Amino acid sequence: MSVSGSTALHQRSLIDPETTFPLHPPLLGGDPINSTAEVQYPLEIGYDYDSITTEDFMQPALPGLHRWQPLLPPLAPEVDLAVGGTPLLRMDPLAEFTGSTNEIWVKDESRNPTWSHKDRLNAVAVSAAVAVGSPGVVVASSGNHGASAAAHAARAGLPCVVVTSHGLPPGMASLMSAYGALVIETDTDRRWPLLREIVDRYGFHSVSSTTPVPTGHPFGPEGYKTISYEVFQQLGRQAPDAVFVPTGYGELLFGVAKGFQELAAVGLCEVPKLYACEPGALAPLASAMESGAEWARVPSVPTDAWSIACTVTGLRAVSPVRSSAGAALRIDEESMYAAAEAMARCGLWPELSAAAGVAGLRDVVRSGAEVPERSVCIMTSSGMKIPSPYAVVPVTFADDWGVVDAYLDGVAAPVG
Amino acid sequence: MSVSGSTALHQRSLIDPETTFPLHPPLLGGDPINSTAEVQYPLEIGYDYDSITTEDFMQPALPGLHRWQPLLPPLAPEVDLAVGGTPLLRMDPLAEFTGSTNEIWVKDESRNPTWSHKDRLNAVAVSAAVAVGSPGVVVASSGNHGASAAAHAARAGLPCVVVTSHGLPPGMASLMSAYGALVIETDTDRRWPLLREIVDRYGFHSVSSTTPVPTGHPFGPEGYKTISYEVFQQLGRQAPDAVFVPTGYGELLFGVAKGFQELAAVGLCEVPKLYACEPGALAPLASAMESGAEWARVPSVPTDAWSIACTVTGLRAVSPVRSSAGAALRIDEESMYAAAEAMARCGLWPELSAAAGVAGLRDVVRSGAEVPERSVCIMTSSGMKIPSPYAVVPVTFADDWGVVDAYLDGVAAPVG
Numbered sequence: 001m002s003v004s005g006s007t008a009l010h011q012r013s014l015i016d017p018e019t020t021f022p023l024h025p026p027l028l029g030g031d032p033i034n035s036t037a038e039v040q041y042p043l044e045i046g047y048d049y050d051s052i053t054t055e056d057f058m059q060p061a062l063p064g065l066h067r068w069q070p071l072l073p074p075l076a077p078e079v080d081l082a083v084g085g086t087p088l089l090r091m092d093p094l095a096e097f098t099g100s101t102n103e104i105w106v107k108d109e110s111r112n113p114t115w116s117h118k119d120r121l122n123a124v125a126v127s128a129a130v131a132v133g134s135p136g137v138v139v140a141s142s143g144n145h146g147a148s149a150a151a152h153a154a155r156a157g158l159p160c161v162v163v164t165s166h167g168l169p170p171g172m173a174s175l176m177s178a179y180g181a182l183v184i185e186t187d188t189d190r191r192w193p194l195l196r197e198i199v200d201r202y203g204f205h206s207v208s209s210t211t212p213v214p215t216g217h218p219f220g221p222e223g224y225k226t227i228s229y230e231v232f233q234q235l236g237r238q239a240p241d242a243v244f245v246p247t248g249y250g251e252l253l254f255g256v257a258k259g260f261q262e263l264a265a266v267g268l269c270e271v272p273k274l275y276a277c278e279p280g281a282l283a284p285l286a287s288a289m290e291s292g293a294e295w296a297r298v299p300s301v302p303t304d305a306w307s308i309a310c311t312v313t314g315l316r317a318v319s320p321v322r323s324s325a326g327a328a329l330r331i332d333e334e335s336m337y338a339a340a341e342a343m344a345r346c347g348l349w350p351e352l353s354a355a356a357g358v359a360g361l362r363d364v365v366r367s368g369a370e371v372p373e374r375s376v377c378i379m380t381s382s383g384m385k386i387p388s389p390y391a392v393v394p395v396t397f398a399d400d401w402g403v404v405d406a407y408l409d410g411v412a413a414p415v416g
Numbered sequence: 417m418s419v420s421g422s423t424a425l426h427q428r429s430l431i432d433p434e435t436t437f438p439l440h441p442p443l444l445g446g447d448p449i450n451s452t453a454e455v456q457y458p459l460e461i462g463y464d465y466d467s468i469t470t471e472d473f474m475q476p477a478l479p480g481l482h483r484w485q486p487l488l489p490p491l492a493p494e495v496d497l498a499v500g501g502t503p504l505l506r507m508d509p510l511a512e513f514t515g516s517t518n519e520i521w522v523k524d525e526s527r528n529p530t531w532s533h534k535d536r537l538n539a540v541a542v543s544a545a546v547a548v549g550s551p552g553v554v555v556a557s558s559g560n561h562g563a564s565a566a567a568h569a570a571r572a573g574l575p576c577v578v579v580t581s582h583g584l585p586p587g588m589a590s591l592m593s594a595y596g597a598l599v600i601e602t603d604t605d606r607r608w609p610l611l612r613e614i615v616d617r618y619g620f621h622s623v624s625s626t627t628p629v630p631t632g633h634p635f636g637p638e639g640y641k642t643i644s645y646e647v648f649q650q651l652g653r654q655a656p657d658a659v660f661v662p663t664g665y666g667e668l669l670f671g672v673a674k675g676f677q678e679l680a681a682v683g684l685c686e687v688p689k690l691y692a693c694e695p696g697a698l699a700p701l702a703s704a705m706e707s708g709a710e711w712a713r714v715p716s717v718p719t720d721a722w723s724i725a726c727t728v729t730g731l732r733a734v735s736p737v738r739s740s741a742g743a744a745l746r747i748d749e750e751s752m753y754a755a756a757e758a759m760a761r762c763g764l765w766p767e768l769s770a771a772a773g774v775a776g777l778r779d780v781v782r783s784g785a786e787v788p789e790r791s792v793c794i795m796t797s798s799g800m801k802i803p804s805p806y807a808v809v810p811v812t813f814a815d816d817w818g819v820v821d822a823y824l825d826g827v828a829a830p831v832g
Binding site (some may be wrong): 004061062063080081082085086087088089093096108110111112114115128135137151152154155157161164166171174175178179180182184185186198201202204224227253284347348349366382383384385396402404408411412413414415416 | 567587602603761
């Protein structure tokens with residue numbers, strides 16, 4: 001196997017690693033052997049790890065996932081939008097907000113092609129659609145995932161249908177439509193059946209989960225592993241002690257964990273503690289962790305952190321928290337708003353959901369637990385994506401300096 | 417001089433390179449010796465080029481301008497938001513739109529900290545504010561420049577006042593406000609006087625031009641040089657044949673030209689032809705080039721490309737087009753919209769102004785001129801920044817497949 005080629009071997013069940021399936025086609029329904037009507041188990045990708053060496057991880061953290069090809073399913077060149085290579089910023093000014101005076105780093109995933117981390121998933125999942133010769137892509141999403149799938153499908157020259165709920169934020173509708181996708185609004189309950197009908201009717205490839213207990217696209221989380229490879233390089237070839245991950249279905253969480261596990265397997269570092277940061281109003285993963293279950297479903301409660309608003313969790317999310325000795329944190333709404341503001345006041349403007357990681361670090365510090373020496377908080381997406389809480393009406397200036405003096409009160413004063 | 421330190425020596429006049437001034441403070445009014453009441457001449461930065469070697473250009477194209485420090489004015493570490501390191505994408509699918517079957521590359525500047533190229537300018541200009549000990553930053557802008565200045569000021573812990581005109585797009589107001597800046601709306605005519613009054617009243621550092629004929633911040637365009645250094649690396653240490661640059665006051669144009677001139681001076685490449693892409697409705701630079709003047713003013717005419725809507729141009733813009741044997745192109749409105757759509761349908765969504773470069777390439781091909789072997793088009797900013805022409809009302813699905821079948825007509829059909 002050439003060092004530049006994929007070493008992906010098969011799809012492998014998360015509930016039983018001995019249960020494997022051919023690499024193609026991706027099994028969107030999860031593990032077809034061990035899943036039941038009640039609970040579906042996700043699949044991940046197995047690689048020929050015997051052929052992987054430490055050299056495969058020694059790539060610069062530049063955009064373009066192809067540099068990690070040995071550790072990923074095959075990437076189609078015609079899907080390439082130069083994903084990843086996002087900066088890791090040392091953000092000492094967040095010490096005041098978080099209460100941690102140790103190292104705080106922010107991985108700014110807003111610097112991807114469609115300005116969110118979802119591009120890492122879609123680079124891999126849309127490549128799978130190309131590999132199996134699908135005539136198009138379908139996705140159920142009202143946010144970043146839909147926009148990213150639309151862009152990657154456009155890059156590949158494939159049509160894309162985005163199934164959304166009513167009340168799609170206008171910025172998101174506009175983003176998806178710009179890439180040429182057909183955006184369909186429907187009732188929330190109708191979304192998943194409609195997704196499956198589009199798969200059946202047109203033979204389209206779904207890059208969304210199609211199961212009641214979310215299994216996700218089996219290839220997708222592999223794309224997220226590259227965050228860990230980059231962080232390892234960006235920290236001077238070391239792992240952090242803790243990673244704080246905004247968490248919905250847990251695909252990002254799973255990918256980040258797997259990346260560090262692979263680095264650890266070749267002896268390059270230890271696996272950091274993984275903190276899943278869910279909206280406290282929902283928090284199915286925290287609920288599953290508390291009960292020791294493999295999955296959980298919670299009642300739907302409104303949250304402004306809609307990019308990570310999920311009512312159900314499964315083994316994809318449970319497994320990394322358990323194996324890394326991390327924790328699932330319930331982040332309350334106010335805490336996310338405060339974290340978003342603190343980040344913006346340091347020059348990084350996150351979507352509300354994307355601030356959950358920094359909020360989680362503060363929660364850990366406040367809990368009295370040991371403060372990690374070196375924390376990485378993942379900022380998943382840009383504040384440009386959402387109707388902003390900061391959309392203040394600009395001040396109209398009418399030769400009255402009072403308003404400017406008031407803003408600068410205690411910071412700067414008229415000179416001379 | 418350490419290889420990691422700045423070799424910046426002085427400020428130097430564009431009208432007379434023998435006229436130099438100390439590096440600090442930045443002279444916001446342009447060259448104070450040669451400027452007249454009628455026309456003001458910009459300054460640039462001179463370096464100790466004798467100490468610069470080809471090694472200084474041999475950096476990976478990663479985020480963080482500090483790697484180019486020998487060739488930049490001093491960067492303040494507390495201003496660092498990991499600017500640059502944006503990908504250069506080979507976009508063969510744009511052949512159909514542009515008519516060029518030669519190499520087409522897009523430099524995606526939307527992948528900066530505030531999702532536009534302006535971050536390169538502000539990393540340098542706000543560092544200057546820190547260097548001179550200013551108590552705050554002021555900027556006149558209704559767009560990307562204001563947002564970027566606000567973010568960099570926030571990162572440095574400095575207050576920022578953004579002076580805008582009435583009718584600021586809500587997304588922009590929200591972005592600037594998120595970073596904690598005070599956003600002041602005023603009449604268009606009142607903007608520049610108010611900017612100068614804030615400088616006088618509070619001792620704030622202006623990162624905007626303060627002169628009638630725009631001279632810009634003398635340090636700002638130096639930040640843009642790094643685009644050329646990165647492109648050179650990303651093309652395998654070669655220059656392209658042509659660069660298509662969305663152009664307002666020409667600061668980006670000047671910086672890109674200077675970067676390639678510096679690479680050429682140490683023998684690494686030739687300077688590509690530079691094509692300035694202005695909104696055809698205004699096009700003061702095209703007007704100056706046609707009349708052979710050093711500057712020009714044109715009547716104000718509405719254009720949707722408001723990020724590059726300028727009624728006046730000066731030597732900053734004239735000089736790079738002249739010295740590179742390029743041209744100033746008048747891009748019509750329809751052509752920018754068509755280019756933006758063509759780019760989005762390949763997975764890159766630009767702000768309208770940011771599509772001017774790709775539109776310019778098409779115009780050159782259509783003019784019958786020789787098609788450049790290898791073109792780079794600069795995509796300056798994200799489509800998320802603006803009210804989108806693609807903000808279509810999503811289709812509501814009511815179990816009627818007609819709308820989906822129609823979208824997929826000729827692309828995909830029901831199977832089985």
